[in-house]
Amino acid sequence: AQSVAQPEDQVNVAEGNPLTVKCTYSVSGNPYLFWYVQYPNRGLQFLLKYITGDNLVKGSYGFEAEFNKSQTSFHLKKPSALVSDSALYFCAVSRPGNTGKLIFGQGTTLQVKP
Amino acid sequence: DAGVIQSPRHEVTEMGQEVTLRCKPISGHNSLFWYRQTMMRGLELLIYFNNNVPIDDSGMPEDRFSAKMPNASFSTLKIQPSEPRDSAVYFCASSTPGTSTDTQYFGPGTRLTVL
Numbered sequence: 001a002q003s004v005a006q007p008e009d010q011v012n013v014a015e016g017n018p019l020t021v022k023c024t025y026s027v028s029g030n031p032y033l034f035w036y037v038q039y040p041n042r043g044l045q046f047l048l049k050y051i052t053g054d055n056l057v058k059g060s061y062g063f064e065a066e067f068n069k070s071q072t073s074f075h076l077k078k079p080s081a082l083v084s085d086s087a088l089y090f091c092a093v094s095r096p097g098n099t100g101k102l103i104f105g106q107g108t109t110l111q112v113k114p
Numbered sequence: 115d116a117g118v119i120q121s122p123r124h125e126v127t128e129m130g131q132e133v134t135l136r137c138k139p140i141s142g143h144n145s146l147f148w149y150r151q152t153m154m155r156g157l158e159l160l161i162y163f164n165n166n167v168p169i170d171d172s173g174m175p176e177d178r179f180s181a182k183m184p185n186a187s188f189s190t191l192k193i194q195p196s197e198p199r200d201s202a203v204y205f206c207a208s209s210t211p212g213t214s215t216d217t218q219y220f221g222p223g224t225r226l227t228v229l
Binding site: 051104 | 159170219220
């Protein structure tokens with residue numbers, strides 16, 4: 001069975017510092033991995049995805065994520081956090097032949113303080 | 115290009131009433147997904163359609179919930195009768211052409227409150 005874990009309910013960072021939001025996954029076969037962000041009272045917005053190729057994926061708003069197959073991880077990173085990055089972040093996984101069904105993690109709240 | 119459109123944005127109803135949530139996917143997308151988000155359970159997939167056909171409804175909580183997609187540009191999620199525990203934010207998402215690699219685009223959600 002597929003599953004996604006986001007081990008931290010909340011991550012706190014100071015503005016200007018690097019941030020990392022962690023995600024680990026469990027899936028048979030090759031995973032397709034996604035990050036979404038949700039601002040208050042809004043729908044989820046796509047940030048980036050890993051399908052194949054380069055393990056470092058660059059996405060919207062300066063975010064990037066690194067796929068690590070041996071550690072089954074797909075952590076979201078940003079070199080310099082902004083207060084406006086404060087939001088709820090979701091990691092999700094699907095796999096080939098699954099007709100697009102995504103399994104989401106429970107979400108991590110990112111709080112960036114000035 | 116308009117994104118996924120959901121209506122209403124907010125719905126307040128009383129227990130026992132019928133509730134209908136509506137979704138218009140992005141034009142050209144042929145997969146549509148209904149999710150429910152609560153504090154307790156997070157984001158749950160309820161049902162998804164591919165080419166207007168329900169593919170997996172294993173997430174539908176019980177028979178009170180039903181979903182239809184009569185054509186490529188419209189879907190409904192109905193709860194009858196509604197209960198207070200159905201209070202949640204319901205999201206619709208669409209993608210194309212519905213394979214594992216494709217990005218799902220979410221609507222703004224419908225916040226349902228059942229009193």
